[in-house]
Amino acid sequence: MSESHDKLLQQYHSERKAAKDTAGLEALRVKYLGKKGEVTELLKGLGKLAPEERKSVGAAINELKNAIQSSIEESMREMALKEQNEKLNAERPDYSLPGLYHSSGSLHPVVQVAREVADIFLSMGFFMAEGPEIEEEYYNFEALNVPSHHPARDMQDTFYIESGQVLRTQTSPVQIRTMEALKPPLKMIGLGKVFRKDSDITHSPMFNQMEGLVVGENISMADLKGTLVMFVENMFGKRPHRFRPSYFPFTEPSAEMDIQCIFCEGKGCKVCKNTGWMEVLGCGMVNPKVFDAVKYDTEKYTGFAFGMGIDRIAMLRYGINDIRLLFSSDVRFLRQF
Amino acid sequence: MKILLSWLKDYIDIQETPEKIAEALNMAGLEVEEVIQPGKNLDQIVVGKILSRDPHPDADKLSLCSVDVNRGQPLQIVCGASNMKAGDKVPVAMIGAKLPGGFEISRAKIRGVESFGMMCSKKELGLSEDHGGLYILDDKASIGENIVKALDLDDVVFDISITPNRGDALSHLGIARELSAIFNLPLHRNPLGDEEGDDNVDNHISVEIEDTDHCPRYGARVVHGIKVGPSPDWLKDRLEKIGLRSINNVVDITNYIMLDIGHPMHAFDLNKIEGNSIIVRNARKDEKIMTLDNVEHPLDSTMLVIADAKKPVALAGVMGGLHSSVTEQTTSVMLEAAFFNPTTVRKTAKRLGMMSDSSYRFERGTNIDNVPIALNEAARLLRQIAGGRPVKGIVDCYPKPEILRQIRVRTKRANRVIGINLTPAQIETFLLRLKLDTRRDGEDLIVSVPPYRHDLELEADIIEEIARMYGYNNIPETLPAITSVLQLPTPLQKICTRLRDHMVSCGFNEIMTYSFIPANINESFREKKPLMLQNPLSEELSAMRTSLKWGMYDALRRNILNDEFNLRLFEIGRVFHPAAGGLSEEYTRLSLGFSGSVNSRDWRRNGENFDLYVVKGIVENIAKLLGLKIKFAPGSYSLFHPTMQMELSAGKNHIGEFGQLHPEFIDNKKMPKCIYIVEIDLGKAAKAAEGCQRMQPIPDLPAIRRDLALLAPESVGNRDISKILTAEGKALLEDCYLFDVYQGKGIEPGFRSLAYSLTFRDLRKTLTDEEIQPLIDKMIGRLDRELSVKLR
Numbered sequence A: 001m002s003e004s005h006d007k008l009l010q011q012y013h014s015e016r017k018a019a020k021d022t023a024g025l026e027a028l029r030v031k032y033l034g035k036k037g038e039v040t041e042l043l044k045g046l047g048k049l050a051p052e053e054r055k056s057v058g059a060a061i062n063e064l065k066n067a068i069q070s071s072i073e074e075s076m077r078e079m080a081l082k083e084q085n086e087k088l089n090a091e092r093p094d095y096s097l098p099g100l101y102h103s104s105g106s107l108h109p110v111v112q113v114a115r116e117v118a119d120i121f122l123s124m125g126f127f128m129a130e131g132p133e134i135e136e137e138y139y140n141f142e143a144l145n146v147p148s149h150h151p152a153r154d155m156q157d158t159f160y161i162e163s164g165q166v167l168r169t170q171t172s173p174v175q176i177r178t179m180e181a182l183k184p185p186l187k188m189i190g191l192g193k194v195f196r197k198d199s200d201i202t203h204s205p206m207f208n209q210m211e212g213l214v215v216g217e218n219i220s221m222a223d224l225k226g227t228l229v230m231f232v233e234n235m236f237g238k239r240p241h242r243f244r245p246s247y248f249p250f251t252e253p254s255a256e257m258d259i260q261c262i263f264c265e266g267k268g269c270k271v272c273k274n275t276g277w278m279e280v281l282g283c284g285m286v287n288p289k290v291f292d293a294v295k296y297d298t299e300k301y302t303g304f305a306f307g308m309g310i311d312r313i314a315m316l317r318y319g320i321n322d323i324r325l326l327f328s329s330d331v332r333f334l335r336q337f
Numbered sequence B: 001m002k003i004l005l006s007w008l009k010d011y012i013d014i015q016e017t018p019e020k021i022a023e024a025l026n027m028a029g030l031e032v033e034e035v036i037q038p039g040k041n042l043d044q045i046v047v048g049k050i051l052s053r054d055p056h057p058d059a060d061k062l063s064l065c066s067v068d069v070n071r072g073q074p075l076q077i078v079c080g081a082s083n084m085k086a087g088d089k090v091p092v093a094m095i096g097a098k099l100p101g102g103f104e105i106s107r108a109k110i111r112g113v114e115s116f117g118m119m120c121s122k123k124e125l126g127l128s129e130d131h132g133g134l135y136i137l138d139d140k141a142s143i144g145e146n147i148v149k150a151l152d153l154d155d156v157v158f159d160i161s162i163t164p165n166r167g168d169a170l171s172h173l174g175i176a177r178e179l180s181a182i183f184n185l186p187l188h189r190n191p192l193g194d195e196e197g198d199d200n201v202d203n204h205i206s207v208e209i210e211d212t213d214h215c216p217r218y219g220a221r222v223v224h225g226i227k228v229g230p231s232p233d234w235l236k237d238r239l240e241k242i243g244l245r246s247i248n249n250v251v252d253i254t255n256y257i258m259l260d261i262g263h264p265m266h267a268f269d270l271n272k273i274e275g276n277s278i279i280v281r282n283a284r285k286d287e288k289i290m291t292l293d294n295v296e297h298p299l300d301s302t303m304l305v306i307a308d309a310k311k312p313v314a315l316a317g318v319m320g321g322l323h324s325s326v327t328e329q330t331t332s333v334m335l336e337a338a339f340f341n342p343t344t345v346r347k348t349a350k351r352l353g354m355m356s357d358s359s360y361r362f363e364r365g366t367n368i369d370n371v372p373i374a375l376n377e378a379a380r381l382l383r384q385i386a387g388g389r390p391v392k393g394i395v396d397c398y399p400k401p402e403i404l405r406q407i408r409v410r411t412k413r414a415n416r417v418i419g420i421n422l423t424p425a426q427i428e429t430f431l432l433r434l435k436l437d438t439r440r441d442g443e444d445l446i447v448s449v450p451p452y453r454h455d456l457e458l459e460a461d462i463i464e465e466i467a468r469m470y471g472y473n474n475i476p477e478t479l480p481a482i483t484s485v486l487q488l489p490t491p492l493q494k495i496c497t498r499l500r501d502h503m504v505s506c507g508f509n510e511i512m513t514y515s516f517i518p519a520n521i522n523e524s525f526r527e528k529k530p531l532m533l534q535n536p537l538s539e540e541l542s543a544m545r546t547s548l549k550w551g552m553y554d555a556l557r558r559n560i561l562n563d564e565f566n567l568r569l570f571e572i573g574r575v576f577h578p579a580a581g582g583l584s585e586e587y588t589r590l591s592l593g594f595s596g597s598v599n600s601r602d603w604r605r606n607g608e609n610f611d612l613y614v615v616k617g618i619v620e621n622i623a624k625l626l627g628l629k630i631k632f633a634p635g636s637y638s639l640f641h642p643t644m645q646m647e648l649s650a651g652k653n654h655i656g657e658f659g660q661l662h663p664e665f666i667d668n669k670k671m672p673k674c675i676y677i678v679e680i681d682l683g684k685a686a687k688a689a690e691g692c693q694r695m696q697p698i699p700d701l702p703a704i705r706r707d708l709a710l711l712a713p714e715s716v717g718n719r720d721i722s723k724i725l726t727a728e729g730k731a732l733l734e735d736c737y738l739f740d741v742y743q744g745k746g747i748e749p750g751f752r753s754l755a756y757s758l759t760f761r762d763l764r765k766t767l768t769d770e771e772i773q774p775l776i777d778k779m780i781g782r783l784d785r786e787l788s789v790k791l792r
């Protein structure tokens, strides 16, 4: 490359650095490479040279042209990118504005807890059964070994329909209906509303129960304990638990299960009445009289059953202090879940 | 039921702490609700004698007392109470004492005068709720003595909740028996009893039982020479400590025996028993009795009574009659101890709406062997504390003595049910601790059930006793080795789950309302005559809902009155319809409730309120979700605005309806006009839902789109126009939808502009405009001819 070419290239580079935008670069391209551009003019001047010079000078000019061309293209690309970024950065949203399509939907807290409880048992291979809320007295009481005029009826104050049917006081009739329909082995849970004539801050005339039943050959109280401990640990975390003897007409032996109070970790507080324990469910081995009622072979089959108040668990879980709030339909309450 | 620790010690030498005893009872299934230890926090409180009482120099309502507590110099104490005088003995909390409420006594200056302690009321000592001034002690209290000693507060009361199967545990003896089994301690028996006396009881009273099913055993004993009066302190004390009022020595003795050995008794004034005869019989029609509580009860033949020669004198096992009751004038009594059939007593008590300590125990089963024991013990006590002269002998009417129940328990079965591995000998040891006599028969045990254990009927009941003694918490934890039969969720269960999630993501709050609603709601909220409760909690909760609409209306209304105007609520629940034969049918429904703005919190589009079309869109989305082809038609429900409502059907079945609440039900100024309620029967929807569709191939040939802007008279509906467009589009019209409706500026009054987007496609070849144009021309022609709709 000749000295004059060098000079021209240096001149180009200094002008390129001075270019402010893509338009400036375009003007530069015209100035050097356009129809009447300086490099183009140099090429036009080749004809005047002697043929032996022409080849080497021509090659030098082409080298110069290529250098300027690729330099301009690259600068154009960079400049275009820079200009686009400047434009994008000029767009300024108000980051503090709330999002649109605001929705404050919520699942009822009892339904949320019921799902949680059900999921644990469904994972253990249980299935979900249902039954009517208006029940025959037979299914709610007699089949469950609660004859009429038995003091056990005092445990549950019952609503009667004028027809003589009852509003089920427990979900246990679902057990009976399931056993009438299916043969063992079976593991079922039943969920639903139950009704008792009672109303204060811890009692509602309508509340929700989850019931469970396992029947098969060689089902033992040890199986009952293992199953319920697995449930409780998944529901409330690993914590001390205990089983106390109790009485339900449809189970024998019967038990109540306590877990260490989740509020005071066993130290004693108002919620656990200073005992350090909280009752979570009732359970027991199915009374053979119940198997008799559904014509299961009591020699072949044994089983266990359990039941718990879902509302009470929801109240413990969320710190709800009045059960009636659950049925108040108050959105100021519901939107919190 | 309250149980006194010192009383238990009549039967068992138990040295465990009250906490340990309570824990043991709990773990044996006798739930201790409270352990009451009145003396527990009364350490530095002593008996003081007020030597002088003077007014406080600076305060009218305060007194300045000098109190002797037998510790050198009398104490100067400032006191706010006014019921004391010099000479009175009162409890004094010394400096450093901590009252049960947590208050600590320290040296204090009250209105400038120093006070060295505090004189206490019953309430301050935690002994009662009574705050009627200072607790003035008996003059016999010795000065300086610890108050726990002076008031004999060093006793413990257990409040125990006994399950209905354990009638045998409803006494001090019963609890002691349980403790003797738990702690493996010997049980001392028995009440001493007094079988002596002169004369012969048969000369004074005769007993006849009409039906031994109702009353298998009736015993009577006669005591003369009674002086009715107050009970001695020891008896009063025991009764009062467990919350019973002392009445007189005779009544107190019968109550005492009930609490002691669990057998209810009754004492009659012998001179009021006509004909000196007792007949246990059913009441006769038109008979009446005035009971001890001064209430007259008409009787009927289902009730069992104790009668004399002429009339009923007591409701068997429930309550005595007033006429024959013991009064201050009584000198001769006839004591009754009987075994009444639990069901008979319960029926009588229930029918009369009465419950007594006596009926409570009879209903749960008493010990038939205790009849003579109770009578003789009562005779002994009457002789000892009421000057009584018992007549020798008992009239014991017990025609068919009970035979002890025998239950066979198989060791293998017990182990299988509990999940442990005991030997017959180990089981025998457990049962013996429970006073259950056993006999071995190979690997089996034959258990003789004592007459007080009415809960032990079957092998399973004995297995529970074994498990209880083994300790529930010693049983291992295993998992059932079975695989259940498979039961998948029903279609209804599935759509309930899907819908809940769908409604929540659409911004709805789930509500749960009562299944029973007021009986007097407006007919418009009802679908059928509701099933009524026989015994509702209140009028407000007396009818079973026949639809979810009332609950939804009530929920919307109550939220609006709380100034929550923008609402979308949903409920999934059952409704109840009467069915043939006095039965009921249950249907699962979905209800939706709307009020206020569609997007109240949306700053860009907040102006829009719920209206028929928004709600219809939400219903359409639900239909899509459930795979339902829903048909909409104008509805005619009186609950809704006459025109702003629609009925929903799927196939041939009506499945629901929705509409704007009729202004008649907007009964509060706060309620907006536009409140919408939807109700859909999910059972019917689940039946009508279509299964999985086969996939349609994705077209690879291009479509042609055309928009048509039409000018239509107001009376012409989208449905009429769509029908013509679809009909004339024939097989080539792939899609046709309305994308704009406009009325107002630029449009003649009485008309509106409707704009449709049409998509044409031929699946076999590429369409041309030339092929489409004739179809569009035909559409426009028919629209004009039939509906006077023109192209804009």
Ligand SMILES: [Zn+2]
Binding pocket: A261, A262, A263, A264, A265, A266, A267, A268, A269, A270, A271, A272, A273, A274, A276, A277
């Ligand atoms: Zn606690």
